[in-house]
Amino acid sequence: MQIAMLFLALLPAFFAAALDQRSSFPSVVGRPVGRRESSALHVVSLREEEASARKGARQPENASSGSPKLEFLKSREPNGPSDVARSYLRDAVADTDVVPDTFPDFDGHDSIEADLGNKCSWDTKDVMRGDKWVCKEGRCVECTISRDCGEQFICEAANTGKNHCVARDLFVQWDWSEVLLTVLIILTAMLSAAAGMGGGGVFVPLLLLLGGLSTKEAVPLSQAMIVGGATVNILMFCGERHPKYPERPKIDYEVLMMLNPGLAAGVTIGVLCHVISPQWLIVLTLNITLIIALQKSATKGIQSWKKETKMLDEQAAAAAAAPPAPPGTGGLARSGSQPGLKIKLADFRGFVQLARDNRKQVGLIFGSWATFLILNMYKAPQCTAMYWAQMFGMLIICTAYTFGGAATLRESTPAGEEDGRLVWTPYTLWLYPMLSTGAGFLGGFLGIGGGIIMGPMLIELGMVPEANQATTAAFVFLSSSLATIQFVVLGKTMPQYVVWFTTWVVLATFVGQTGLDYILRKYQRSSLIVLSIAGIIAASLIMMTIIGVSDIYFDISRGAYMGFSPRNLCYP
16 A cells, blocks of 8 residues: 555656657657647646545545645646646635646546536647647637648547547658649649749648648648758759849849848738738738739740841741851851750859959858848747837847948949949939838738749849749749748658658759750750740749638638737737
């Protein structure tokens, strides 16, 4: 009997230690349990134990002074009971001070079924989603769709006939939708490589519609895929030179230096406005913005195609009128060499030389990227004074980097206009950064990123397609790498999904870039880059509109508030 009592006395500490081992102790959904979820499980057990106590359970003789409930939670929580645990304790066992000396088996079916139908509150809603059940209208109920469950979980039917939440496992839950999703992501990545864009405006809707992911799951995964493709683009572009000005890099570091701070500031403001705005306004603005961008890109691409066709016809006519080629040349003097397929690899030696020639620009670009990373990694809690101070400080820093870039351009940029490049004058030194801020605002407000806006804008400002492709890819890399690092640190990524889809995106981007390089050299049609931009915009317009309209319909059907919600800034 004494041995049994000693075992029961030591069981709480053993059980808490086991739950704290995330990698070794499975929860009720077959995945490691984190500290926050362990707190919820601890308090759930209190609710069941309290019911047993009412039937005659006695208070342990070794109960400490003070509140037994609080002391019990302290013994289960080495760092002290969490706020969620305290709240749950008040709701569940407020009318008793009895602490049980036995614990239910959390892996047992009876213990889990006992939770179904019990009361839950907003304070415990998030942690209850870590269990098999979800909290709806104050009660623990079965899930109906996967979005009822928490992040990285899916709703499935159990052997008991009840739906419950289980951890996502790409290969265990693999079916035809994942096959179709993979194929479409590969095609999107190849088209995005030709455009120099990230493809997030297509990736996210595909993950929502075919992958069944929630927005909070799809966005981090999309960012990981984007940064994978953008990395390939940057490696392939970093050592290449401008098609018209061989002394300059294909990636326009001056444009990056001047426009990236404004783009970041615009995205920050746009995201804040997105949070408080109704879905119907976002969808309406999305359609207007992307329709205009599609019209501009498609018109520019078609015009460039016609211009190239005329130029090629003139070259063919001139070649036909030329005298026959001397014997033994194989016709190369007349028609030129026909390039075969060439594997495109990174030219690091060329990049080092170009970076040395543009050291000030590269330094300011990296400095702004590192500054934004630090600010985003150490964000203060929302709506606190420090949070708003950080937001205001970030806008000031963006302005300072823009002024620093303008000073660099005044020192290094020669006078005169250059066809196919952005010309920096006292007027454009403030106009173009303002335009990039507007592009960033639209990207953040619409949830599609700034690259899909910047690409058409740079084309419209006169940048040649090849340089636009490389420079837009650099914009995408800078923004997506910041977002991906934050998601990884916060644990928002799903490793299986990231490895699978990002691997395919990397391969598809490499194939797309290699194929496009061959087509450009053989057919001399850079208009294909502009038409690829139009294709990505059209696909994003269609997919994002479908998602947006369905969300509006859902909001209307459940009678949701359709106006502005400033409180979402503090209570998302």
